[in-house]
Amino acid sequence: MKYAFCSSRLAFFAVLFCLGSWQLGWAEDGYDLWLRYRPMASPEIQKQYRRQIGTVFVAGESPTLRIIRKELVHGLGGLLGQDIPFLESLSAAKASTLIVGTLEDLPLPKELGLETRLRQLGDEGFLIQTAEVRVHPCIIITANTERGLLYGSFHFLRLLQTQQNISHLALTSTPKIRDRILNHWDTLSGGVGRGYAGKSLWQWHELPATVSPRLTDYARANASLGINGTVLNSPNSEARILTPEYLRKVAALADIFRPYGLRVFLSVRFSAPREIGGLETADPFDERVVAWWEAKVREIYQWIPDFGGFLVKANSEGQPGPQDYGRTHADGANMLARALAPHRGRVMWRAFVYGQGLDADRAKRAYEAFAPLDGQFASNVLVQVKNGPLDFQPREPAHPLFGAMPNTPLLLELQITQEYLGHSQYLVFLAPMWKETLDFDTFAHGPGSTVAKVVEGRLDNHALSGIAGVANVGSDRNWCGHHFAQANWYAFGRLAWNPGLGAQALAEEWTRQTFSHEPDVVRTIVTLMMDSWEGVVNTMTPLGLNVLCSFRGHYDPAPQARASFHKADAAGLGYDRSRAGSGAVDQYHPPQNERLNNLATCPEKYLLWFHHVAWNQPLQSGRTLWVELCRHYQAGAEQARRQRQIWRRLQGRIDDQRFHEVEARLEIQERDAAAWRDACLNYFQKFSKRPIPAPAAASDE
């Protein structure tokens, strides 16, 4: 009895404590991502929204519509701080009903003209419109499909979460890219290649009997951004994924993801017919191999009727491929594409190849291997190209292949996980980097032929288009390791939907949903985010340098081990890719090639990527290369120090848990940025033989 009394008192105080700490925002662990739906901080705005959304009607019944209902109950209830009644039928609609449904399910007045507008929205777009329904002002979310409704509902909740004016809504939105995909580098043993947020989410050993509820939250987070595909396993694939044992597991995941509009794809191992098919060859021209893949694809579609297709890494970093049999990449891709075509599946064939036989300059190899194959791929093949010609460096010029394969849909591969950008220790917002790639002008059809247009399929009118992000999620409670790494998942999804969105706007909308609406907090966090990428470029690879990291881990500085990339010598620094050097500049179209070829016009951010520059060469600032290099490394370390100071100002203004967890990582970043500065400058000084200048005082800059 006594015990019961104590425990109920304890429970009472525990509840009080939780309520108190929640109000003060003391204990958020990051699990909720940008879908927190905390009550609006401003009572005026909350009151206004309550007036504008009095009731909700969602037409129809299906798994996706149930998800929409649940999200609106959760989202509106949380944000508005009260339950919003759901109506049973449209005829009950009153003033300020939020109406959600396809036109099939919604007998709405013709004069609203929604049908014509919907015709342009395809099967994923949506329309959100303020309109009079039965003389009542209402908000309508409609689309041609339930997926469109799902995206529209999430968009509407985003409007509220970012405190937008919803008085006169008249907006439509359609994705600019068709396949918007996460690439997981997960292994079947439960690890994540280049993952810094714990183990694989998939829990293969438990599937299909047990499916973690967390996977529903994963699908929901992706749907909230419009991500519509997921490649479950690493491109360094294991043939086992194609065995019935694993296909059953994959099907269990696909069942969970389907109502969220998320299709499943698999990375396949080209030699699978030998490894699990009992054949002695995987030659794409061998009829038994062709038949094996056809049967395998049929089997997959029996398990997963909406299966997306295959991702393939072939003849790259030791992976098997068609070249093992004297066939081309196109021969290999097309054989798989033919097997998938009757089921409307596609092949995403990676261009990440750099076999030494191709060219002495690694940065030229993928172009040399793939540009000649343009026009040879089947119509359901996309060639998947990394953003830059090397490998996810802190900064790279855009891959020249984006201007070189007009007859092939090119899928842009970005890396969300921070393999070369400080893992989940560093605060780096990657949207500015991705925007630099998307805005890069290939000049393929004259000025304005940006990478974004190529990837959207607009430049050469391709029916297929795609973008992939190497995922940064794992089993960590906060999904991504670093709380700010969530912003990169977020920004990837939003940019995949619309590459035209601005990095700063994305930083701001993420911050408002994730941390706070307080203007000073928003400003502080957005500034931190927007400065962070350039800061890390300065820390590691300024002025176009690249691959200066250790072999193992790709985290610590190791310039001494990377001479083949930086080419430091007594004369200067940088890789000569001008016409006098490797000639990589001529993989770009005029006038881009001329601009890059000329030391005077090559943008300084790419300088040492394209040129071997003398230590005493004056740069734009008037300072020599050596002094400028020192300034950049010093600025990188200084920024890491400063960002920690700035962050400290937020103590007590955001929840304590996330504050401290980010603080702890900023401390690591500060320490390690200083180590980068010292390691790189001490090493390069051996060649420059010049003194390291004292760091510039803030007033010198």
Ligand code: BDP
């Ligand atoms: C590199 C990674 C390696 C991947 C490879 C790839 O270091 O682990 O397998 O990319 O993209 O960046 O296949």
